[in-house]
Amino acid sequence: AQSVTQLGSHVSVSEGALVLLRCNYSSSVPPYLFWYVQYPNQGLQLLLKYTTGATLVKGINGFEAEFKKSETSFHLTKPSAHMSDAAEYFCAVSEKAGTALIFGKGTTLSVSS
Amino acid sequence: EPEVTQTPSHQVTQMGQEVILRCVPISNHLYFYWYRQILGQKVEFLVSFYNNEISEKSEIFDDQFSVERPDGSNFTLKIRSTKLEDSAMYFCASGQGDRNEQFFGPGTRLTVL
Numbered sequence: 001a002q003s004v005t006q007l008g009s010h011v012s013v014s015e016g017a018l019v020l021l022r023c024n025y026s027s028s029v030p031p032y033l034f035w036y037v038q039y040p041n042q043g044l045q046l047l048l049k050y051t052t053g054a055t056l057v058k059g060i061n062g063f064e065a066e067f068k069k070s071e072t073s074f075h076l077t078k079p080s081a082h083m084s085d086a087a088e089y090f091c092a093v094s095e096k097a098g099t100a101l102i103f104g105k106g107t108t109l110s111v112s113s
Numbered sequence: 114e115p116e117v118t119q120t121p122s123h124q125v126t127q128m129g130q131e132v133i134l135r136c137v138p139i140s141n142h143l144y145f146y147w148y149r150q151i152l153g154q155k156v157e158f159l160v161s162f163y164n165n166e167i168s169e170k171s172e173i174f175d176d177q178f179s180v181e182r183p184d185g186s187n188f189t190l191k192i193r194s195t196k197l198e199d200s201a202m203y204f205c206a207s208g209q210g211d212r213n214e215q216f217f218g219p220g221t222r223l224t225v226l
Contacts, residue, residue, distance in 0.1 A: 032212065032213045034214075036217075042219060042220075043117075043204060043217045043218055043219040043220050044156070044204065044206075044217040045217070046214065046215075046216070049212065049214055051212040051213070090155070090156060092156075094213045096213065097210045097211055097212060097213045098144050098161065098163060098168065098208070098210040098213060099161065099169060099213065100146070100158035100161060100169055100171070101146075101148075101156075101158060101213070101215060102158065103155050103156040103157070104155060105154070105155040106155055106156075
C-alpha cells in the first residue's frame with residue numbers, strides 16, 4: 001500500500017531564507033509524486049509533479065523538488081522564502097494514471113519578516 | 114483558465130438528513146474524484162469515477178455515499194443520512210488521466226449538527 005510521510009507538521013523560516021519541506025513515500029511501483037499548496041480557506045493548487053524523466057522538477061512560484069528513488073524522497077525546496085509562501089503544503093503519491101492520490105498530513109509553512 | 118467549481122461553498126445540515134454536493138469538472142476531463150478533509154487532518158480519497166462508473170473507492174465510501182454524473186457537466190456526491198463525523202471539507206477534482214494530474218475545486222464545507 002502506498003503512503004506518504006511529511007516530516008515536520010510546522011516549518012518556520014524568515015523571509016529570504018531557504019525553504020525545505022520533507023516528503024518520503026512508500027510505493028510498490030514507480031510512483032507519480034505531487035506537491036500541492038493550500039492557502040487559507042481555499043482549495044488545493046498543484047505546485048509541481050514528477051511522473052517520469054528528469055528527477056528535478058520545477059513548479060510554480062519558484063518551487064522545485066527532486067525525486068530520489070534510493071531515498072524514497074521528494075523534498076520541496078525554494079531558495080528564498082516570500083511572505084506569500086505562507087500556506088499548508090501537501091505531498092501526494094499515486095501508482096498510475098487515473099487513480100487516487102494518497103496525501104501526507106501536510107506541513108504548515110510560516111514566513112516571518 | 115478552466116477550473117473546477119463546487120456548490121454550495123458551505124452547507125449546514127441536521128444529522129440524518131440527505132445532502133448533495135455539486136461539482137462542475139473541467140470540460141474536457143474524463144476522470145472525476147471526491148476527497149474530504151476533516152478539520153486539521155489530511156486530505157482523504159473517497160471515490161473516483163470514469164466512463165460513467167466508479168473506478169475506485171476507499172473504505173470511507175460506504176453505502177451512505179453515492180456519486181452520479183447526471184448530465185454532461187455536473188458530478189455529484191450524495192450522502193444519504195449524514196452523521197456528525199461527516200462534517201468536513203469536501204473537494205471535487207478532475208483530470209485527463211495522463212500523468213494523473215488532478216485539478217481541485219475550492220471545496221464545500223459540510224457541517225452536520
